[in-house]
Amino acid sequence: MNAKSTTAILSKLRALMKNTKYVCEPLQAYIVPTGDAHQSEYVADSDKRRDYISGFTGSAGTAIVTDSKAALWTDGRYFLQAEKQLDTNWILMKDGIPDTPTQAEWLTKTLPIGGRVGIDPFMLSVEKWKPLHKSLKANGYILVPVDQNLVDVIWNDQPEPPNNPLIILPVEYTGLSWQEKVKKVQNKLLEKNCHAFVLTALDEIAWLFNLRGSDIIYNPVFFSYTVITRDKVHLFIDDTKLQNGVSEHLKLNDSALQNGTSIEKHEYNTIKDFLTNLQTTTDKKIWISEKSSFALHSAIPKTKRNHDPSPVALFKAIKNKTEIEGMKNAQIKDAVALCEFFCWLEKQVPSGDITEITAANRLEQFRREQADFVSLSFDTISSSGSNGAIIHYKPTEESDKVITTDQIYLCDSGAQYKNGTTDTTRTVHLGVPTKYQQECFTRVLKGHISLATAVFPNGVKGHMLDTLARSSLWNAGLDYLHGTGHGVGHFLNVHEGPCGISHRVSLTDVALQECMILSDEPGFYQDGEFGIRIESLILVQKADTKYNFRKKGFLTFETITPVPIQTKMIDPSLLTEQEINWLNDFHSFCQQVVGDEMEKQGRKEARKWLINATKPIG
Incomplete structure (x- = not known):
């Protein structure tokens, strides 16, 4: 580096x-x-x-x-x-x-x-x-x-902008057709009494049209803009992307389409001129989120702008039944790959031949063996010892370290499958951890469990829950310098708004709602020595409470990442009975759902590793 x-x-x-x-x-x-x-x-x-x-x-x-x-x-x-x-x-x-x-x-x-x-x-x-x-x-x-x-x-050797082909996602993966999604946006236009809505966020456009791309590595998006009016959709995109059935999917050549679902195609770089002309054709407001660029905002007079947040961001964050099922299935497939990886790692590391890069490459190979795999969802953070203290570390040829049995190994990784996106961090020691390392790990685990089991009323934003993940660390004078949770897309960006869990208050954050999916990832980092993070994805769901204060309704989380947490790193004396029960129940869940999938795939050796890794503690 x-x-x-x-x-x-x-x-x-x-x-x-x-x-x-x-x-x-x-x-x-x-x-x-x-x-x-x-x-x-x-x-x-x-x-x-x-x-x-x-x-x-x-x-x-x-x-x-x-x-x-x-x-x-x-x-x-x-x-x-x-x-x-x-x-x-x-x-x-x-x-x-x-x-x-x-x-x-x-x-x-x-x-x-x-x-x-x-x-x-x-x-x-x-x-x-x-x-x-x-x-x-x-x-x-x-x-x-x-x-x-x-x-x-x-920038003399600046790369050319990417212009890669697109993937069409059928309704079996998305749960809704793009026409139904467009209609939801047009209904919002009527509610707001606006003439048009300008869509600039790439993941929102990909979600809207049930299309995925690869213009940005690991993010299945493509360069485009969209303007939706009450009776038409304007798509700004390069012609080369409209191949391999994409034109047919969008029905660009279908003159019989009814108003409201017909798409007019424009060149990608004409969006600003289009908005400049559009504002002269209506006396109603044009809806453009303040997350859009100043350049596009300035094309619309101040008196004609509606600045409300994008409705598509929230539509996308609240997963439908099909998306949730897909996300859960993706986590199971990914867990199979991760269990295979940790099984392999335990056997290979003592040889002294495994480095951060070779480990990351082997993990990707395991993932590629799973159905519907498309790509990684971000650069694998494969970090040994002091490199683990660099929170978003990526191994390079200069920094690549051998993974040993006397240092902590942190692996934060994820994948894009056609039915969902994954993001999982597990921290392991392949030798004997110190008492201090065990204490730090256990306090991180306590925070992870505290957030995963939280019960809270409707209307609560993520920043109000952040303390739950830090409390055990704070009690010992420890902390971490990153957020605790982020939204995760459905075969989309691994970091997704508009919800999150962080110590920082954001005015654009929305309240957590049923069917959102976020990460739960507290950590601790000892500069120059090691890093610890435990990350799983959690699904917001209704909570069954004894009472219902003012009929608010209450919510909780379901952990959907079935990857074991290494018990060797835990000091059980620091856990409460409830925390031990949670961990044992979680490991029973891992053993059942991942074990069943391993049986189907004939992965006997990894299944033996899984059974051993999920033995009860306490």
């Missing part, structure tokens, strides 16, 4: 900031966010502009370059990684740490009064643009939209 030399790159960027061929007036700072024009969490290689100028490859962060300084903000998942990857040109800003200035605060202290701060308006959402613009303006600075992305100008 060597630092990239960025001196020449920064010099070129600073020259462009003064070049009136690209900017109307000289800029004193230029912002390079992580995302793309759709505000995606993970981006295609052609959109990794922040990686290019800084050398930092984490999935979250913002780079700001001034005439003489360069700073990068990222969160606690990436502090150690950023320290290794940034060269001496860069200042690391540890987001979330009390003494760390915000981007606006740093800019106002660094720039001369009246300084102009540039950014590509497609790369920043309105919800992030507004507070930054307001803060800068209040202190005498100007946030300037720059039409030509300056990083693209200097």
Whole structure:
């Protein structure tokens, strides 16, 4: 994980900031966010502009370059990684740490009064643009939209944007046709008295049309925009994606379609001009979420915008019966692969030949043997010893360590199957853990169980439950610097909004609702020594309570990831009777559902491993 030399790159960027061929007036700072024009969490290689100028490859962060300084903000998942990857040109800003200035605060202290701060308006959402613009303006600075992305100008070997073929998902996988989904959106348009709804999030578009792609690695999405009016659907997409039955699936050539479900196709890059013209054809408002780019927002007059959150985000987060069944089946298949992997790992590690990379590759091979496997859902975090303390670590040739019997091994991995997405973390010791390691692991497990068994009323948001996962760690003066849970898509993005479980309060989070699926993943990380995380997916379901205060209705979770938790790492004396019972019941569930699937697949050796790994404790 060597630092990239960025001196020449920064010099070129600073020259462009003064070049009136690209900017109307000289800029004193230029912002390079992580995302793309759709505000995606993970981006295609052609959109990794922040990686290019800084050398930092984490999935979250913002780079700001001034005439003489360069700073990068990222969160606690990436502090150690950023320290290794940034060269001496860069200042690391540890987001979330009390003494760390915000981007606006740093800019106002660094720039001369009246300084102009540039950014590509497609790369920043309105919800992030507004507070930054307001803060800068209040202190005498100007946030300037720059039409030509300056990083693209200097990036000589920038990859071409991907344009991969699509996968059609039949109703047997999705539970609803795309026409039924469009009608749900149009009903919302009527409720809001809006003329049109603008859809920019790639996973929402993929879900809406029952299509999946591969334009962003591990995320089954494709580059497109959609505008839905009361009587038509406008799809902005490249023609090359409309092959292999996609045109027929969308009924693009069917002139007999009734109003409301007919699709008019447009070129992908014409979306802004379309919105500019659309707002002149109606006196009603156009619905565009503030998670969309400032560039598209600015194409619609302020008086004609409806800023409510996207209804598709919530439709997608609340899984239907078919999606839930698919997600559960995907977890079982994935559990078979993981059990095969840990069985193999226990046998192979003592030889001294297994490294983080060879282990990750072998795990992918096990997953590929399962039905409906499409791809991984993210880069496998295969981390041994001190590398496990790097929360979002990815092994490279430079960092690759041998997995040994005297260090903790953390594996956070997932897969995309046609019927669901998985995300599982298990932490194991293939030798003898220390008492301290056992205590830390057990406190993480206590938090995992506390959240998994929580009962809470309707209307509760995830941040209200976050303390449950941290309480046992806090009691010992320990903690972790990442969220506790995120939504998970149905054969879609492994990180999905609009729900989550975190210590940070987000105004855009929605209340947890029945049939949502999230992760439960507390952890602990001893810098330079080891990392611990236990992650399973949990399904929100109705709770059967003795009472029903003010008829609110209560909810709880069902754990749907049937992968054993290593009992060797547990100090049973720290567990309550209820926690021991939960663990034993969970392992009985694992043994039954995964064992049955192993029987069907003839995986006898892994089944023996499973039986041994799920023996009761206490």
